[in-house]
Structures are given as C-alpha cells and as structure tokens.
Amino acid sequence: MSQLQRIVIAPAQLQQQQITLTSQQQHYLMRVLRLRQGDRFIAMDGKGQWWLAVLAETTAQILEQMQVQTELPVEITLMVALPKGNGFDEVVRACTELGVNCFAPVTSDRTLLHPSPQKLERWRRIAAEAAEQSERQIVPTILDPVPFNKGLLSVTGDRKYICVARGNAPHLIASLQSIPPSPPYQGGLEGSIVIATGAEGGWTTNEVENAIASEFQPVSLGKRILRAVTAPIVAVSQISAIVEISKNSENPGLVP
Amino acid sequence: MSQLQRIVIAPAQLQQQQITLTSQQQHYLMRVLRLRQGDRFIAMDGKGQWWLAVLAETTAQILEQMQVQTELPVEITLMVALPKGNGFDEVVRACTELGVNCFAPVTSDRTLLHPSPQKLERWRRIAAEAAEQSERQIVPTILDPVPFNKGLLSVTGDRKYICVARGNAPHLIASLQSIPPSPPYQGGLEGSIVIATGAEGGWTTNEVENAIASEFQPVSLGKRILRAVTAPIVAVSQISAIVEISKNSENPGLVP
Numbered sequence: 001m002s003q004l005q006r007i008v009i010a011p012a013q014l015q016q017q018q019i020t021l022t023s024q025q026q027h028y029l030m031r032v033l034r035l036r037q038g039d040r041f042i043a044m045d046g047k048g049q050w051w052l053a054v055l056a057e058t059t060a061q062i063l064e065q066m067q068v069q070t071e072l073p074v075e076i077t078l079m080v081a082l083p084k085g086n087g088f089d090e091v092v093r094a095c096t097e098l099g100v101n102c103f104a105p106v107t108s109d110r111t112l113l114h115p116s117p118q119k120l121e122r123w124r125r126i127a128a129e130a131a132e133q134s135e136r137q138i139v140p141t142i143l144d145p146v147p148f149n150k151g152l153l154s155v156t157g158d159r160k161y162i163c164v165a166r167g168n169a170p171h172l173i174a175s176l177q178s179i180p181p182s183p184p185y186q187g188g189l190e191g192s193i194v195i196a197t198g199a200e201g202g203w204t205t206n207e208v209e210n211a212i213a214s215e216f217q218p219v220s221l222g223k224r225i226l227r228a229v230t231a232p233i234v235a236v237s238q239i240s241a242i243v244e245i246s247k248n249s250e251n252p253g254l255v256p
Numbered sequence: 257m258s259q260l261q262r263i264v265i266a267p268a269q270l271q272q273q274q275i276t277l278t279s280q281q282q283h284y285l286m287r288v289l290r291l292r293q294g295d296r297f298i299a300m301d302g303k304g305q306w307w308l309a310v311l312a313e314t315t316a317q318i319l320e321q322m323q324v325q326t327e328l329p330v331e332i333t334l335m336v337a338l339p340k341g342n343g344f345d346e347v348v349r350a351c352t353e354l355g356v357n358c359f360a361p362v363t364s365d366r367t368l369l370h371p372s373p374q375k376l377e378r379w380r381r382i383a384a385e386a387a388e389q390s391e392r393q394i395v396p397t398i399l400d401p402v403p404f405n406k407g408l409l410s411v412t413g414d415r416k417y418i419c420v421a422r423g424n425a426p427h428l429i430a431s432l433q434s435i436p437p438s439p440p441y442q443g444g445l446e447g448s449i450v451i452a453t454g455a456e457g458g459w460t461t462n463e464v465e466n467a468i469a470s471e472f473q474p475v476s477l478g479k480r481i482l483r484a485v486t487a488p489i490v491a492v493s494q495i496s497a498i499v500e501i502s503k504n505s506e507n508p509g510l511v512p
Binding site: 069136171177222230237240244 | 428482494
C-alpha cells in the first residue's frame with residue numbers, strides 16, 4: 001500500500017469524497033507517473049491525513065482514509081543560518097525526509113545569502129516533494145527568513161539547542177540522553193525541540209551569547225568541522241534517532 | 257591553531273623538515289588562500305600526522321609536529337550502492353566530514369550508474385578536500401567499485417549492518433547501544449563497523465539475504481523513506497554520535 005504514489009492536495013480540492021485535481025497534478029499523475037484511470041494513489045493533506053484515492057480523469061474519488069504513523073514523537077524546529085548558494089535546498093530536502101516540522105531560516109552575522117521571495121517559494125515546493133517521497137504525513141512549514149536575533153525570540157520549544165563548532169560543549173546526543181523522562185513516564189522523549197545551526201564560519205560569539213540568553217543550550221556535533229549544509233542534516237539525524245528509539249524500544253534510550 | 261589552513265602532502269614531498277610544494281599547492285596557498293611568505297599553515301600526510309609549517313615560496317619549513325585527535329574511536333567502512341547522477345559526490349563529501357575511514361562503492365541490482373575511472377579520481381579529490389576542511393587527520397580510502405556480492409565478501413569489520421527501508425528491522429542506534437562493551441571495559445565502542453546503504457529503490461530481497469549470509473545485520477534508519485544520498489549521511493551521523501559519546505562521556509552511551 002505504501003508503495004503507491006503520493007500527492008499533496010489543498011483542503012479546497014476535496015469535497016464530498018471527490019478530489020478536483022489541478023492541471024499540474026493531472027500532468028504529474030498521468031504524464032510523469034503514467035497512472036491511468038482506475039489506478040490508485042495516495043492523497044495527503046500535508047497536515048497528517050492520508051486518503052487512498054482512485055484516479056478518474058480531472059478528478060479522483062476517495063476510497064478510504066488511511067492509518068499511518070511516520071511522524072516523529074517530537075516536533076522539531078530547525079533554525080538554520082542560510083548557507084551560501086543553493087545550500088538550503090539540500091537542507092530542506094534532507095531534513096524534511098528526516099522529520100523536521102518547521103524550518104526557520106535566519107540571516108546571521110556571517111550569512112552571505114539574502115534570499116528573494118522566489119527562493120521561499122522554491123523551498124516550500126521542495127519540502128512538499130520531499131514529504132511525498134519520504135512518506136511523511138505532514139509537509140513542514142517554512143517560515144519567512146528573519147534576522148537571527150529576531151528568530152531567537154519568535155521560535156518556541158521545550159528544549160532549545162545551538163550547535164557550536166570547537167570548544168567544549170557537550171555532544172547533542174549526550175544532552176538529549178540526559179533529559180529525564182517527564183512524569184508520568186511514557187517511555188519517550190516528547191514535546192518540541194528547537195535546534196540551530198550556523199552559516200559558513202559558524203556563529204559569532206555574540207550570536208552564541210544571545211542564544212544562551214534566550215535559553216538555548218550550546219551543543220557539539222562531534223570533533224570534526226562540518227559544512228553549513230551538513231551540520232543541520234547531522235543534527236536532525238541524531239535527534240530523530242534518539243526520539244524514535246526512546247519512543248519505541250523496550251529499553252528506553254533516555255537513561256537517567 | 258586549528259583555524260590555520262590545511263593541505264594534504266604526499267610522503268615524498270617531505271624531506272629533512274622541508275616540504276617541496278607542488279605547483280597546484282603553491283597556487284592554492286598563495287593565490288586562493290592569499291598566504292604570504294612567512295605565513296603558517298598545517299601540512300597533513302592524510303595518514304594521521306599534522307605538522308605546523310611556514311611558507312617560503314616553492315617550499316615550506318616544518319616548525320613542529322602537532323598533536324591532534326579528531327578521528328572517531330572506531331573505523332567505519334561505508335558500503336554504498338552508487339546513487340544516480342553525481343549523488344555519490346555528496347556522500348563522499350559529507351561522510352568524510354563525519355569520520356568515515358573507507359568508502360566501498362558497489363553496484364547493486366538497482367544501480368543505474370556504472371562509473372568511469374575519472375569518477376574514482378574525482379571522488380578521491382573530494383575526499384582529500386573534505387578531510388582538509390573538516391580537520392580530519394586521515395584522508396579516507398575510496399575502493400574501486402565492485403558488484404555488491406563481491407563487496408560483501410571483501411569488506412571486513414567487527415560489526416556489519418545493512419540499512420533496509422520498511423519492515424521491522426531494529427533501529428541502527430538501538431543495535432549499536434545493545435552491544436556490550438568488550439572486556440576489559442574501556443568506556444567505549446571500539447573496533448570496526450561496516451554499514452551498507454542501498455541505491456534508489458533500496459536493496460532487493462536477494463541482496464539483503466546475501467548480506468545476512470555474510471553476517472550483516474539488517475537495521476532501520478527510522479520510519480520515513482530516505483533518498484539514496486541521504487541514507488548514508490544519516491547512518492554515519494548516528495554511528496559517529498554513539499561512538500563519540502560512548503568514548504567521551506562519563507556516563508557511557510552503551511547501556512547493557
């Protein structure tokens with residue numbers, strides 16, 4: 001079932017168990033994927049719901065709602081100082097696959113890129129495509145880019161981390177594993193996590209101090225120096241692993 | 257000190273505390289990095305040694321050997337079914353940053369790319385550049401691509417994992433954390449790990465069975481479906497985190 005193709009639809013496209021397909025969606029389903037009338041596919045609303053649908057021509061009929069659970073048990077907001085060039089495209093693609101809920105692009109002291117509105121549109125399209133491909137239930141939100149200090153004040157999370165290179169910050173995974181499970185113990189890390197990664201050259205001392213003042217905890221991703229594009233993918237890989245095993249395993253990953 | 261620029265030199269370039277620079281290295285140091293005579297940089301032999309050097313013109317003088325430790329406490333061999341297009345470039349770049357020691361590219365049943373010798377040269381150049389930038393001590397080895405079944409027999413490691421999508425394989429991190437520390441207990445995971453990730457469409461059933469017969473353990477990287485380029489980066493991020501915290505923290509990551 002999950003091997004079926006998936007497309008994201010807008011709420012207005014669905015009425016009385018029938019989906020009105022846009023011309024792009026008709027093109028994608030029939031020309032690109034080569035589905036025919038009567039073939040099945042999955043329609044997602046990008047907010048958690050999946051439906052099994054059967055293709056007519058300009059419409060599709062809903063057969064049933066599907067039960068899926070591919071989301072992480074925590075909500076991750078990834079705050080990224082925009083890397084140069086098209087680097088953020090790759091960050092959005094990979095971190096959507098990994099389960100990020102919200103991208104908060106920021107401009108920092110060392111940011112070279114000041115993105116155009118077209119970029120934002122492009123990132124949102126990449127997020128939707130990556131959510132379809134990776135079988136996410138939701139399509140992550142991408143916030144408008146803001147200066148880092150403004151972003152610090154606007155993002156919210158139960159735990160907030162800022163990744164720093166060099167120095168003696170504790171490892172992100174050690175920090176995550178040192179969180180005592182919240183009572184009543186349900187065998188997993190829950191709630192929301194914000195993680196911030198820097199641009200080429202890292203955060204300035206001033207930026208790290210401002211983050212600490214906003215209750216971010218400095219953490220390390222290891223002893224080697226990661227590129228601005230690699231760091232967010234690594235951070236989210238590590239968070240997703242810890243929260244997924246702490247939720248699923250009989251032997252929780254969170255040790256007191 | 258570690259903020260100095262780094263270049264990799266061949267053993268033959270170093271004689272009696274003096275480095276004979278190639279014309280490319282001279283160009284890189286003086287034109288690209290804009291160093292001048294008397295400026296310091298770091299020369300690496302790509303096998304673990306770093307030296308502090310001072311630039312003359314076509315040569316450099318070694319000032320002292322440097323003590324560094326940026327390598328992981330385990331040796332990681334990454335076996336990757338070659339992704340399409342230039343996807344393996346990004347895998348080599350990011351996984352070198354993350355600490356991989358050896359890349360074993362393989363062709364699998366679903367591999368579309370059959371690489372030219374020029375590709376191999378290109379991957380080795382990318383690995384050297386990424387090792388310099390990420391402050392690795394060693395430059396990873398890149399083996400010649402071989403068919404998957406041949407690769408299964410030629411790679412060696414204390415623990416071998418194959419990443420599979422879908423199904424009920426245990427999570428990679430749960431598998432790593434369930435390894436009992438080897439006696440005498442030295443506070444960390446040691447030895448060597450082989451991890452294999454598939455091409456677009458994943459491994460075939462036959463390939464997974466062959467891997468299991470070669471003592472590979474199937475593991476999951478989470479509930480979402482990762483692209484062929486993302487999966488190896490995620491797998492190595494997770495291994496590096498677990499081995500680094502198990503080595504460094506007072507509270508070892510390996511729980512019995």
